[in-house]
Amino acid sequence: MTSGHERGDPVRTRGAFGVEPALVVPLIGERRGTATADIVGEPRLGGLLDALPDGLVIADTRGGIVYANRRLEEMSGYHPGELEGQPIELLVPERMRELHERHRTRYTSGPTLRPMGAGLNIRLRRKDGSDFSADISLSPLGTGDSRVVLATIRDVTDRREAEERLRRSEERFRLLVEWVQDYAIVMLEPDGRLASWNLGAQRITGWHAEEIIGRTMSVLYPAEAVAEGTPEEQLETARRAGRATDEGWRVRKDGTRFWASVALTALPGEDGGVRGFAKVIRDMTERRQQSSRLEAIAEVTRAILESRQPQEVLQIVAARARELVDSAVASVMVPEENGENMVIRACDGELAESLLGSVMPITGSLSGEVLRAREPRMTIDASEDPRSLRTLAEAGGFGPSLIVPLCTEERVFGTVAVSNHRGGTGFNEDDLRSLELFAAQASVALEHGRIRSELQRFAIVEDRERIARELHDGIVQSLFAVGLGLLSAEPMASNEPVKVRIREAVDSIDRIIADLRRYIFGLKPQRVGGEALGHAVAILAGEFQARTQVVTVVEIDSRLEDYAGEQVDEVVQVAREALSNVARHAGATTCRVSLRYEAPDAVLEIDDDGRGFDAEAVPGHGYGLTNLHERAGGLGGSMEISSQPGQGTTMRLQFPVEAPGGG
Secondary structure: OOOHHHHOOOEEEOOHHHOOOEEEOOOOEEOOOOOOOEEOOOHHHHHHHHOOOOEEEEEEOOOEEEEEOHHHHHHHOOOOOOOOOOEHHHHOOHHHHHHHHHHHHHHHHOOOOEOOOOOOOEEEEOOOOOEEEEEEEEEEEEEOOEEEEEEEEEEOHHHHHHHHHHHHHHHHHHHHHHHOOOEEEEEEOOOOEEOOOOHHHHHHHOOOHHHHOOOEHHHHOOHHHHHOOHHHHHHHHHHHHOEEEEEEEEEOOOOOEEEEEEEEEEEEOOOOOEEEEEEEEEEOHHHHHOHHHHHHHHHHHHHHHHOOOHHHHHHHHHHHHHHHHOOOEEEEEEEOOOOOEEEEEEEEEOOHHHHOOOEEEOOOOHHHHHHHHOOOEEEOOOOOOOOOOHHHHHHHOEEEEEEEEEEOOOOEEEEEEEEEEOOOOOOOHHHHHHHHHHHHHHHHHHHHHHHHHHHHHHHHHHHHHHHHHHHHHHHHHHHHHHHHHHHHHHHHOOOHHHHHHHHHHHHHHHHHHHHHHHHHHHHOOOOOOOOOHHHHHHHHHHHHHHHHOOEEEEEEOHHHOOOOOOOHHHHHHHHHHHHHHHHHHHOOOEEEEEEEEEOOEEEEEEEEOOOOOOHHHOHHHHHHHHHHHHHHHHOOOEEEEEEOOOOOEEEEEEEEOOOOOOO
16 A cells, blocks of 8 residues: 555644644655755646745755745746755855855754744845845745755835834824924823923923923812812813813923913823823913914015005015014115115105115125125114114114114015114014014015016916917918909909999908007017117117107117116017007107116107097097006006197106116
């Protein structure tokens, strides 16, 4: 009678290699002249082993691989059959092979069952040289007169990484809680006794952890609150509702009081009860004392965010800055285009009108230093500080001053300066912090307004380009085709009145096409010249004369010839639209285009000798005139249009510019 081994059936073994009884599967294969079978197994058994979700490898007592399933080959990057006959150390990182050989030798001499998840930090090597984290279970097996070790391998890279992330997260959270100094973060036992105490709690209250842990939170309450049972009441509220918040007086170790904002949160236990409380305390004394100041900052921020005019925004900044620190005067200074000077663009308080437009050098001045360093400065007496605001000191005898930058990370707008009279009240660090915070908020609002204006301008330009393109490529071409069709039909008409009507229709179409082309000329948004305002206006006027045959005289102030401020595009558009109105409606023979500098503004005038009109009789000033007024408002300037029937028309645009150079 044949045995189970001889038939290839599974059999039970007892005490093989000192392990408990186990099911041993005979591994049947063909001998290849070695002491260990070249294990392939029955097809059904091989398919079962290949379908396992974990890698499986069988090694002999000398560490040679006699079988590896498909999952292990995929996991390690080897092709089917490549691992068989190779030493098991092939799957071990090179830096660990010598150590692994010693472990394998010890294990072979006394093999035991080692289950998955033994907590070892095991690394396995792939074919490409990389390695990964793995859990390995070892099972010694006896198959007749052979001994092998079966290893089940599981890739636990994701699990190990998740565990490491959790460990680091817990460590960071622990350090965060322990080292936070602006907040007291403490844990309480269910009965209200303190169980933990961070550095923030120590800084705020003056108590060290070893002095207060184990005591109840009532030690931080005023005597009257303890007598009223306030600490116990808050614990009960948190126990019942899950959370309790409160603002009120608390007591430090030295007996002084502070105004605290407190949040108490119940921590649920596994039995549905409360296993403790988390308490967060913030010292709000300074905030409470300065609430009026913070409200003023919020009011200024809202006003800036709602404003659209740059000049108006700067004036609001100056006014609110002065109110914020109760100074005698406040000013906003911005750098000029030449990069050498700063000019006061907005001023509020004493001597505001006389100081507005004043210029000071950037080099050697305190404001220039603030502008370059983007850091605030404080001076006790502006009249004695050689870097100080000489303009303010000399004009009004101002002394104590604060200067803070008006800037974002991307853009520098200028500086905000506040001053008091010489010998008057000085400024402290709280004033400096408040003004700096306010300036930062104002800068964000200014940048927001600038970006919004740019987006609106781009949207208008895109719309005008699209309309002009559609008029030219669509309607004009269609009308032209219709006119050609009518002209081709004229010779075929036998009746002279019909021919006359056709010619009249063609003439009407020609006039319509001419009008549309003039409209398109007015819609074209691209700048006619380079970046300079004077050159752009001159080129525009030249094109106007060439197209309309209206004699055009151009007068450009030399100080504005090379001016390249942000307003150039919009000013050119105003000039273009005004000239388009002259071409369409004026019937003029001559036109004058004048651009001049009248500090602190620039003035653009366009007048003609055409038929003029009664301004009061034109509803809403007409569509084109309404556009001009809207554009003037967008520039922060003003628009005046004067005309009388038979007396021509004058358009006058006045808008603010940074002080130009030149003669």
